[in-house]
Every structure is written in C-alpha cells, then in structure tokens.
Amino acid sequence: MEAIPVKKNQELEMTIVDLSHLGMGVAKIDGYPIFIENALPQEKVQVKIVKVGKKFGFGKMLSIIQTSPYRQTVENKDLIRTGIAPLSHLQYEQQLKFKQNQVENVLAKVAKMPEIHVEETIGSSFSFGYRNKAQIPVRKIDGILQTGFYRKNSHELVPLDHFYIQDPAIDAAIVIIREILQQFEVKAYNEREHSGFLRHIVIRRGSYSHEMMVVLVTRKKHFPQGEKIAQKIQEKLPEVVSVIQNINFKQTNVILGEEERLLLGRSFIYDQLFDKTFRISAKSFYxxxxxxxxxxxxxxxxxxxxxxxxxxxxxxxxxxxxxxxxxxxxxxxxxxxxxxxxxxxxxxxxxxxxxxxxxxxxxxxxxxxxxxxxxxxxxxxxxxxxxxxxxxxxxxxxxxxxxxxxxxxxxxxxxxxxxxxxxxxxxxxxxxxxxxxxxxxxxxxxxxxxxxxxx
Known part of the structure; x- marks a missing residue:
C-alpha cells in the first residue's frame, strides 16, 4: 500500500483544484485528496490536516492566501459550519454552474452516458429567504431554551436566530414561539439522556397565502397548558391558523412521530401553486x-x-x-x-x-x-x-x-x-x-x- 503523503495536525499551503459534490474544496497532494470546508477552486489556502483516512483526508482552513474571484461574503460562518447553506460563499451564477457540472459528472461516471446533453441550470428568483418550511431543534443551553442547527457531523447545537435561506417571517416566528415556550417553562429535550419534553419546532408558511402552521414536536403525550400556549402563539402571530402537537417518543433522528393532536385551528394550511389551491397537512410533502x-x-x-x-x-x-x-x-x-x-x-x-x-x-x-x-x-x-x-x-x-x-x-x-x-x-x-x-x-x-x- 502506498504511504499517505500527509499526517494529522500537519500545516500546509494548498491550492484548491475542485469542489466535491457536497461543496467542499478539494486539494491534492501526490494524488491524495484533502477535503476542506469553505474553500473554493483557484484559492491558495493555509490548511491544518484534521483527519487522515486510507483514500482521502480532511483539512481545516486556517487562512486564505489567494482568494477566488467567485467568493462572496458570508453573513454568518455558521451557515457553512452547520451545513444549512454550504455554498453561501460562492457567487450564485457559479453555484448554478457547479450544479450543472454535478449532473454531468454523474451521467459520465455513474450512468456511463456522457452523450446526454445537460442544459444550464435554471436559477431561482430568490436565492435567499425562499424556504416555506423549517424544522428547528430545541435545546437548553445555559438554562435558556435555544433554537438553532447542529454543527455538521455532530450533536452540538449552534444557536441561530437567522437562517437566511428560510422565509424571514418563519425566522421571526421561531424566536417569538421560543420566548413563549420559555415563559411557560417548557422543558427542552435532552438527546443524550432521552429526557425533557420539546424536541423540535416545525413551521410551514404558505408562500402566497401566508397562512402559518406551527407543529410542536414533543417526547410525551401529556402537554401541560398546550392549548394556552397555542392561543398565546396565535395572539402574537396572527398568521397562525394551525397549531399541532406531534408526539415522537422514540430515540431517533426522525423528526415527526406517528401521532398528532390539534391544539388550535385546523390541521392544515392552504397555499396556491399555479392557479390551484392546495391544502397541506403537517406530514405532507410540498x-x-x-x-x-x-x-x-x-x-x-x-x-x-x-x-x-x-x-x-x-x-x-x-x-x-x-x-x-x-x-x-x-x-x-x-x-x-x-x-x-x-x-x-x-x-x-x-x-x-x-x-x-x-x-x-x-x-x-x-x-x-x-x-x-x-x-x-x-x-x-x-x-x-x-x-x-x-x-x-x-x-x-x-x-x-x-x-x-x-x-x-x-x-x-x-x-x-x-x-x-x-x-x-x-x-x-x-x-x-x-x-x-x-x-x-x-x-x-x-x-x-x-x-x-x-x-
């Protein structure tokens, strides 16, 4: 077996030659690939090797020596660290080219059909603030209820109030709901011990109707003051037409459980697509x-x-x-x-x-x-x-x-x-x-x- 050309904790200057299918920068040393988060092709970067495997390794970027012409400013580095928006450092036009290349690569390598023509990617009219649905974990940090997202490949919650790719009205609603739950002294779920009560806040908002559904995912069936909490949520957020308790008692990373209970309003929201009206339930794909x-x-x-x-x-x-x-x-x-x-x-x-x-x-x-x-x-x-x-x-x-x-x-x-x-x-x-x-x-x-x- 060939010797691996890098060692863990080694610091090196590297040139990024490509992006992986997950959007990580790729550098190579004697043909051995190193994957580096937040790095872009054409960049020279100072890297610390953090993981070494038989076929590839991972590096942590310490500094950028030469910047890609396609890099854009990221509002919050946690968007990349948590994997919420792993390409947010790349200009949007280049993101579209990256996606076209991804499709071309799998056609050539997986399907062995390089002759199929791949059109240019059709871009979205909104590149931020477009998501009509959020599924946000709730944890207690320093005695306070926090919402955010997990650091990649970990169970560590990174507190976040602004998710950038979500409808801003959903981001604002999460903060309001979190404060109401804190007032009612609702206990957050503890994943390690499989204890506590509230696991996730799930919100759907109709892109055209602006109707909002709030799903509170709990570990137990009995929800003290559940109806009162639902009323308070609607009082503070008049767009809310549906508040649902979803019960998920399993030790799992699946967000929604089988059972649900209506706390307020109706069990669905309406939204429009083309000229049609659709009713959307908590578990429906939309x-x-x-x-x-x-x-x-x-x-x-x-x-x-x-x-x-x-x-x-x-x-x-x-x-x-x-x-x-x-x-x-x-x-x-x-x-x-x-x-x-x-x-x-x-x-x-x-x-x-x-x-x-x-x-x-x-x-x-x-x-x-x-x-x-x-x-x-x-x-x-x-x-x-x-x-x-x-x-x-x-x-x-x-x-x-x-x-x-x-x-x-x-x-x-x-x-x-x-x-x-x-x-x-x-x-x-x-x-x-x-x-x-x-x-x-x-x-x-x-x-x-x-x-x-x-x-």
Whole structure:
C-alpha cells in the first residue's frame, strides 16, 4: 500500500483544484485528496490536516492566501459550519454552474452516458429567504431554551436566530414561539439522556397565502397548558391558523412521530401553486421553494407535450400538486401515494379546485400500476417525482410495462437518477437532454427533469 503523503495536525499551503459534490474544496497532494470546508477552486489556502483516512483526508482552513474571484461574503460562518447553506460563499451564477457540472459528472461516471446533453441550470428568483418550511431543534443551553442547527457531523447545537435561506417571517416566528415556550417553562429535550419534553419546532408558511402552521414536536403525550400556549402563539402571530402537537417518543433522528393532536385551528394550511389551491397537512410533502416549484413543474409539463386526449399517471403523487396542476390539460389523471394523509389531501384538493378527472389511491406504485394495467388503464405519460433514494427497480419495471409514450422523471438526487437512467435504457426508454433546476440555492442540492421516450 502506498504511504499517505500527509499526517494529522500537519500545516500546509494548498491550492484548491475542485469542489466535491457536497461543496467542499478539494486539494491534492501526490494524488491524495484533502477535503476542506469553505474553500473554493483557484484559492491558495493555509490548511491544518484534521483527519487522515486510507483514500482521502480532511483539512481545516486556517487562512486564505489567494482568494477566488467567485467568493462572496458570508453573513454568518455558521451557515457553512452547520451545513444549512454550504455554498453561501460562492457567487450564485457559479453555484448554478457547479450544479450543472454535478449532473454531468454523474451521467459520465455513474450512468456511463456522457452523450446526454445537460442544459444550464435554471436559477431561482430568490436565492435567499425562499424556504416555506423549517424544522428547528430545541435545546437548553445555559438554562435558556435555544433554537438553532447542529454543527455538521455532530450533536452540538449552534444557536441561530437567522437562517437566511428560510422565509424571514418563519425566522421571526421561531424566536417569538421560543420566548413563549420559555415563559411557560417548557422543558427542552435532552438527546443524550432521552429526557425533557420539546424536541423540535416545525413551521410551514404558505408562500402566497401566508397562512402559518406551527407543529410542536414533543417526547410525551401529556402537554401541560398546550392549548394556552397555542392561543398565546396565535395572539402574537396572527398568521397562525394551525397549531399541532406531534408526539415522537422514540430515540431517533426522525423528526415527526406517528401521532398528532390539534391544539388550535385546523390541521392544515392552504397555499396556491399555479392557479390551484392546495391544502397541506403537517406530514405532507410540498416543495419548499414554491415559486421555483412552479418553474420545475412547468418545465416537466412542457417536456411531456401534453394533449387534451392524454391519460396521465402521477406516481408518488403526494397531495396532488403535479397531477391536479395539469388536470385541465388532459383527459384523466390517476395518482397513488403511500401516505394516507397525503392521499386524503389530494382527494380534497381535487374537490377544492372542482377537478373531476383525477383519482387518487393509497398504495405503492409498483403494486397499484399492475392492477391498473389489468383494468385496462393505459397512460400516455407517467410523471414520477420520487424521494432522494430514487426509484425501486420494481417500479421501473411496472412503469415500463404500462407502455407509456413518455415517462417524465423529476429527481432531487442526480446520483440515483443516473443509476435509474441505466435501468430505463435497458427497458427501451431513453433521453438525450436533462434540465437541472435550482430549488435549493446556497446548498449543493439540485433538481433535474427528464422526458424519457420509448425507442
């Protein structure tokens, strides 16, 4: 085995040659990569080696000797330390290029399809203050309730009042809610001992409606003065139409538990997407950057070249945002989703928008689609917008078995998308063009949309 060319605690001057897929600077010594937070290509930096592995190491930047022309000032270094906004030191135009490169890299290395053309990333009209949802841990520090975010790869809470990428009204609401909880002497959760009461504050705010939902995630069911606290929250924050207690008694890093209890108002908020109104529950999936979600979905609809005679399947349908937004452009929409609450929302959203050509059922796509095929349902287009783990091979087989003209794939993870493209290609569905869309400015995440056509 070759000797590792660096030692822990060694200090070195290095030149940054690249960015990793997580947005860390990459320097190389005799071909051995060192990953350095807050460093950009073309920079010369003084680095202390903090971790040495067999294949790569990590360094801590001590100072910048030569600065990248693309560096921008970061309002708060904790945005990078906590991983909230790991690209906030890079100018936005360059962030868009970085995301395009990420997609090109996985196509070449994972899918082995370098011939597919990747368009320039479509940027977001808001590069800060865009998130309509926040999930903020609550801890006690020096006897005081604190909200913030964890330092990367740790359980250490960094207190923060301003998250920059969140809707500023949500940031302000978190501080007000925290003060109310402090007044009522609510005990914060202690992760190490799995004791205490309040684990997280989750807030959703409609980008257009401005309706606000507050979810207080607790370790126990009994919530002393829960209703009084909810009333106080609404008094101080008139936008609040929903306060929910979510009970999560498990020792886990999953934020929401199974059980919830309504403390005030209704169990959902309304918001608009395109010209449709959607009701959104606490656990329902709803894109966190609403105006940019409209850009993403419009791109998907354009790529589908929808016709009034089309039958569409909306897989992983959530609360129906995709299927109901295109329902008036096609003959019929069929959707399925594993979360019962989301399907209830989708069915109610169809009624709210007076849509009678969309049907939603609870179930896994790979089980529901073969049944639909037996019933003689033949879609022209299948839309699919899966979670980060991408598509199950059984789903891809079931989708291709339905023999649609097009499969429109919206992905939030280029690596799993690239893997899935190989399987689709084996089934005779291909693409020659991919469109990245930036829904998450200041982070390394990128959405892509593809229309797969039958060979």
């Amino acid at each position: 894109q966190v950057n609403t105006p940019q979600a409209e850009v993403l979905y419009q791109k998907a609809f354009d790529l589908a070249s929808l016709k009034q005679t089309d039958t569409v399947v909306d897989a992983y349908s959530g609360i129906g945002t995709i299927g109901l937004s295109l329902a008036d452009k096609v003959a019929q929409v069929y959707g399925m989703e594993v979360t019962p609450q989301a399907v209830t929302d989708a069915q109610k959203n169809a009624k709210i928008n007076k849509i009678d050509n969309a049907a939603y059922v609870v179930g896994k796509a790979e089980t529901v689609m073969p049944k639909w095929k037996e019933e003689g349902i033949k879609p022209n287009v299948i839309f699919v917008d899966p979670p980060r783990k991408g598509l199950d091979q059984t789903f891809i087989e079931a989708a291709c078995d339905m023999d649609p003209e097009k499969i429109v794939y919206i992905s939030c993870n280029p690596a799993t998308m690239a893997r899935d493209l190989q399987i689709f290609a084996d089934k005779g569905y291909y693409t020659d063009n991919i469109q990245p869309v930036d829904l998450f400015p200041q982070t390394h995440h990128v959405e892509t949309v593809i229309a797969l056509k039958k060979r």
